[in-house]
Amino acid sequence: MHDVVKAHEYFAPNLIGASSEGGAEFFNVDYFGYTATLAQSSQLYKQIMVGVNERVFALMPFFRAEPSQTTRHISEGRQFEFEMGFFDSWHEIMDIQESCIKYMLDHIDRHSKEDLALFEHPLIVAPKEIPFPRLTFQEAQEHYFRRTGIDERKEPDLSPAAERELSSWALENHGTEFVFVTDWKKTKRPFYAYPNEENPELTNTYDLISGGVEITSGGQRRHTYQSMVDGIREKGMDPDQFSDYLSIFQYGMPLHGGFGMGLERLTLSILKLKNIREASLFPSDTKRIAANRIKANIIFGGENLRGAIIHLLRKHNIRFEHLTHEPTPTSEDSARVRGVPMSIGIKAMILRGKHSKKNYQINIPAHLKIDMKAVALAVGEKCEFEDPAVIKERFGLEIGSVPPFGNLLNLASYYDEAILLQEKAAFNCGLTTESIVMKPKDLVHLVEPILGHFTKN
Numbered sequence: 001m002h003d004v005v006k007a008h009e010y011f012a013p014n015l016i017g018a019s020s021e022g023g024a025e026f027f028n029v030d031y032f033g034y035t036a037t038l039a040q041s042s043q044l045y046k047q048i049m050v051g052v053n054e055r056v057f058a059l060m061p062f063f064r065a066e067p068s069q070t071t072r073h074i075s076e077g078r079q080f081e082f083e084m085g086f087f088d089s090w091h092e093i094m095d096i097q098e099s100c101i102k103y104m105l106d107h108i109d110r111h112s113k114e115d116l117a118l119f120e121h122p123l124i125v126a127p128k129e130i131p132f133p134r135l136t137f138q139e140a141q142e143h144y145f146r147r148t149g150i151d152e153r154k155e156p157d158l159s160p161a162a163e164r165e166l167s168s169w170a171l172e173n174h175g176t177e178f179v180f181v182t183d184w185k186k187t188k189r190p191f192y193a194y195p196n197e198e199n200p201e202l203t204n205t206y207d208l209i210s211g212g213v214e215i216t217s218g219g220q221r222r223h224t225y226q227s228m229v230d231g232i233r234e235k236g237m238d239p240d241q242f243s244d245y246l247s248i249f250q251y252g253m254p255l256h257g258g259f260g261m262g263l264e265r266l267t268l269s270i271l272k273l274k275n276i277r278e279a280s281l282f283p284s285d286t287k288r289i290a291a292n293r294i295k296a297n298i299i300f301g302g303e304n305l306r307g308a309i310i311h312l313l314r315k316h317n318i319r320f321e322h323l324t325h326e327p328t329p330t331s332e333d334s335a336r337v338r339g340v341p342m343s344i345g346i347k348a349m350i351l352r353g354k355h356s357k358k359n360y361q362i363n364i365p366a367h368l369k370i371d372m373k374a375v376a377l378a379v380g381e382k383c384e385f386e387d388p389a390v391i392k393e394r395f396g397l398e399i400g401s402v403p404p405f406g407n408l409l410n411l412a413s414y415y416d417e418a419i420l421l422q423e424k425a426a427f428n429c430g431l432t433t434e435s436i437v438m439k440p441k442d443l444v445h446l447v448e449p450i451l452g453h454f455t456k457n
Contacts, residue, residue: 001057001082001100004099004103005055005057005082005096005100006055007053007055007056007057007082007084008049008053008055008056008057009056009057009058009059010042010045010046010049010053010056010057010058011058011060012039012042012045012046012058012060012081013039013042013045014038014039014060014061014063015029015031015036015037015038015039016036016037016038016039017036017037025064025065025066025067026038026040026063026064026065027063027065038063039060039061039062039063040062040063040064041062041079041081041260042058042060042081043081043190043192043260044242044245046058046081046082046083046258047083047192047221047245047248047253047256048245048248049083050083050084050085050253050254050256050258051085051248051253051254054084054085054086054254055082055083055084055085056082056083056084057080057081057082057083058080058081059078059079059080059081059263060078060079060081061076061077061078061079062076062077062078062079062262063075063076064076067286068286068448069285069286069287069407069412069448070160070448070449070450071274071275071276071277071450072160072213072265072268072276073276073285074264074276074277074280074283074284074285075284075285075286076283076284077262077263077264077265077280078262078263078264079260079261079262079263080100080260080261080263080266081258081259081260081261082096082097082100082218082258082259082260082261083256083257083258084096084256084257084258085253085254085255085256086254086255086256087255087256087257090194090204090219090220090255090257091134093206093218093219093220093257093258093259094132094134094180094182094206094208094218097208097216097218097259097261098131098132098178101126101178101210101266102126102128104266105123105124105126105270106128108123108270109123119271119272121272123270123271123272124177124178124210124211124269124270124271124272125171125175125176125177126176126177126178127175127176130174130175130176131174131176132170132174132176132178132179132180132208133170133173133174133176133179133180134179134180134181134182134206135166135179135180135181135182136181136182136183137158137181137182137183137184137185137202138153138183140158140162140166140179140181141153141155141158141162143165143166143169144158144162144165144166147165147168147169148161148165149421150162150420150421155441156185156187156188157188158181158207158214159444160212160451161417161420161451163209163212163213163214164212165212166179166181166209166212167179167209167210167211167212168212170209177210177211177212177269178208178209178210178211179208179209180206180207180208180209181206181207181208181209182204182205182206182219183196183202183203183204183205183206184202184203184205184206184207184219185201185202185203186200186201186202186203186234189203189205189219190235191222191228191231191232191234191235191237192221192222192228192231193205193219193220193221193222193231194219194220194221194222194223194257195222203219203220204219204220204257205217205218205219205220206218206219208259208261210265210266210269210270211269211270211272212269213265213268213269214265215261215262215265215266215269216259216260216261216262217259217260218257218258218259218260219257219259220255220256220257221256221257221258223249223253223254223255223256224249224253225246225249225250228246228249229246264276264279264280265279267279274378274380287410297410298395298408298409298410299408299409300395300396301396301397301430302396302397302398302401302430302431303430303431304396304430305396305397305403305405305408305409305429305430306429306430306431306434308405308408309403309405309408309429309430309436310322310429310436312408312446313436313438313446316442316445316446318438318439318442318446319438319439319442320436320437320438320442321436321437321438322429322434322435322436323337323338323434323435323436323437324433324434325337325338325433325434325435326433327432327433328400328428328432328433328435329398329399329400329432330400331345331347331366331367334366334400334426334428334435335366337435338426338435338437340424340426340437341367342365342366342367343365343366343367343422344365344366344422344423344424344425344426344437345365345366345367345426345427346363346364346365346366346404346419346425346426346427347363347364347365347366347368347370348361348362348363348402348403348404348406348427349361349362349363349364349370349385349402350385350386350391350395350402350411351375351383351384351385351386352383352384352385352386352387352390353379353381353382353383354381354382354383354384355381355382356381359386359394359411360375360379360383360406360411360412360414361402361404361406361409361411361412361413361414362375362414362416362454363404363406363413363414363415363416363419363449364416364418364419364454364455365416365418365419365422365455368416368418368455368456368457369455369456369457370454370455370456371453371454371455371456374452374453374454374455374456375414375454378414378450378452378454379412379414395409397430398432400428400432401428401430401431401432402428402430403427403428403429403430403436404425404427404443404447404449405446405447406447406449407446407447407448412450413447413449413450414449414450414451414452414454415444415447415449415450415451415452416451416452416453416454416455417451417452417453418453418455419440419443419444420440420441420444420451422440423439424437424438424439424440425437425438425439425440425443
């Protein structure tokens with residue numbers, strides 16, 4: 001960055017007075033009787049620095065209070081921030097990031113061969129001579145639909161499954177596992193994102209997907225005072241909360257833009273790790289702080305679990321049906337009393353790792369059979385079905401009553417992707433006499449499971 005890009009390094013604050021992302025969930029800190037927040041990024045500060053140094057970068061921590069329990073989310077990490085001014089096209093930002101990543105990969109390949117030999121597979125595929133392909137968000141959704149038959153074309157974001165499929169598409173058609181997705185909808189971008197000149201409902205922004213994982217958000221920023229005020233108000237925020245930041249735009253700012261790249265996610269993708277926690281020495285997430293596990297509360301008993309699920313659905317304004325019926329100990333019984341095909345039902349199973357004795361929840365369509373080999377690859381060890389007596393003692397649940405809400409049982413939850421192919425999802429909600437019927441995408445949104453293929457014919 002110093003020698004080639006001619007960027008100046010800066011050191012941004014980690015304690016700030018307002019959310020730096022304008023909408024992202026953040027951690028509050030008591031600050032001498034006032035409330036401060038831990039920074040999600042140095043976005044506002046690097047824009048200020050562009051007015052001084054034109055091109056700037058930082059390697060800094062981030063803190064995000066997102067309640068996401070997935071293999072790609074952590075609450076604290078490190079990110080590579082870059083911002084530049086005075087460009088002819090905002091696509092130059094992507095050019096610079098692509099060059100940086102290729103330089104990193106080349107350096108790793110040349111200087112870390114002994115370390116790389118410890119891994120079971122080679123680095124991510126990204127030949128220096130092959131440009132990263134670029135798709136608009138709309139084109140990316142169309143590609144995913146044509147390749148899988150799963151229609152997410154009305155969704156505001158790409159699902160993890162879509163991101164994986166786009167990297168597969170890039171590898172098959174371009175010989176690289178990196179792909180830029182551009183022109184995102186304004187509703188999905190922060191207040192400072194620059195509106196597209198041809199369609200103001202879109203923005204001059206991008207995500208970079210690496211090996212099936214989104215590692216970067218970037219793009220052009222608004223650069224006039226009134227445009228920035230409008231952007232803040234459009235997000236339902238008060239411009240007065242950003243007065244210091246806005247003051248620089250009253251004196252004039254150049255066309256500018258940049259990106260923020262999560263370094264743990266970059267490590268996860270280029271080394272093809274299974275979990276982002278493997279890319280951090282002391283990971284923090286919803287269940288641990290600096291690698292020390294937090295003792296979690298488990299919702300015990302069928303009636304309590306049923307109540308918690310219904311409360312969660314209502315809290316998020318999710319439409320669902322709540323059915324009462326005769327006891328249904330089997331998937332066949334459940335389909336019969338619900339009056340729906342077995343394929344709509346979800347079979348929620350609690351397994352036990354043969355080595356660790358840890359419990360995992362695997363969820364598959366009720367008409368399919370579990371593939372234990374695929375499960376072993378996903379969780380990292382061979383598994384067997386947990387003893388029904390243990391499930392009763394540990395969770396207060398009968399066999400056949402277990403709902404696909406592993407997050408409420410403090411269990412890692414795995415979903416077979418075939419669940420998303422169905423129009424509806426039906427499952428017992430903690431009791432064999434009560435069921436919930438809802439949309440699969442809403443279920444995935446609430447549970448945030450690990451998606452994969454865990455079934456066989």
